[in-house]
Amino acid sequence: MWIFDPANWTPGSQSPLPIQDRLGEHLLYTFIAVLIAAAIALPLGFYIGHTGKGRQFVISFTGAMRALPTIGVLVFLTMVLGYSLVGTTANFLGTMIALVLLAIPSILAGAYSGLESVDRQTIDASRASGMTEMQILTRVEIPLSLPLIIGGLRAGVLQVIATVTIASYVGLGGLGRIISSGIGLNDYDEILGGAILVTILALLVDGVFALIQRLTATPGVGGAVETGRTRLRRRASGPLATVGTPIHEGNGP
Template structure:
């Protein structure tokens, strides 16, 4: 308990937030780097995974491929992939550029499976009768995708983004082993200095960042849920009750 309190005091120590302090401080610089690596990887992964997931979910093609691909990619060791990419790009890129490119690609590869599964599952969760009704009303396939399937499947799509973002936030910590910044530099510097306050403080910062981002995505999932699709919604309960058989009147009444 004392170690935990000591790490909390280290985080709130004003000297660790002052600009001009020695590497790997100040904390806000490492935090901004962590967010920048995460945002860059998520944006690139979304540009690849979401269109592919929407296509598969809308057409129903390559469904088995998605299941196999996402399962295989989630088993891929990110640290091993990172070192492999560093060796590959180290031959063609400069010493400063190779870690950035290699780490970004590794994080993009990590984020794609969850996004792809979320996009595909979100569209597949839409009731086919709703899609058929939209098609019968003369809507084009593009209109069905953008005005029916994506809005109705948005909570699951956001869930895929949520899982991918949390994975990347946790894994960006290892970017420090490639010579990059982020909150991982605080942890690795603490290991080298046997500074347990710094080690636990960096770990707590990563944890708090992940919890805050997870809370924001949870709120986004709640806000994007379409009213009336939940069984707990009053309209759904009324429909359920209306289908239930009415009790028979006693004989002779």
């Protein structure tokens, strides 16, 4: 199989090889794009989730952003930036902006929906105990909503990993360069190998984020709520089934 051919992993191989170099570029582009997107989306999502302001706007905004054709945005930005910047710099900036725009909606949605999922009674109790709004946000809301916040990051990262392949269309690296090279050479083994590498990378990253979500979940929060409700139902229904004996009208002592 093409992936397991040692020649494709050997340093000094012709473009677009070796594989490890393209893999490193793919991860680098993903990391930069997600880092910038998180720096923009997380504070905004925390503000909206904590205050409740601008929620409808964000829902509309994220829906519109998801509909943007990433490759169209990439080509447009590359052309615009190319008038004032050197080719490689313009290509890199255009790619990063396109990927950041792709990642923001998922991260933003995860941040504000995570904070909105926190029980209002818990927040009111924290406020009544004298905690400031910043303390409530950092010590109560964010810790309790971490699984959903990480879920938003998880979705954003996976979208970026899958889309970084288009960077090869503007002359950058990444695993997409292997795919585009295979298309140009009509080498179906190389095309399939590049696609499998992207898939494996996405699955591995997804597994890591799934593990982080599990580890950051607050133990017993969901179970405690359900147990409390069950107990209330039992307390409400139990006495009704056991109090006294039926009284039948018209029966004497």
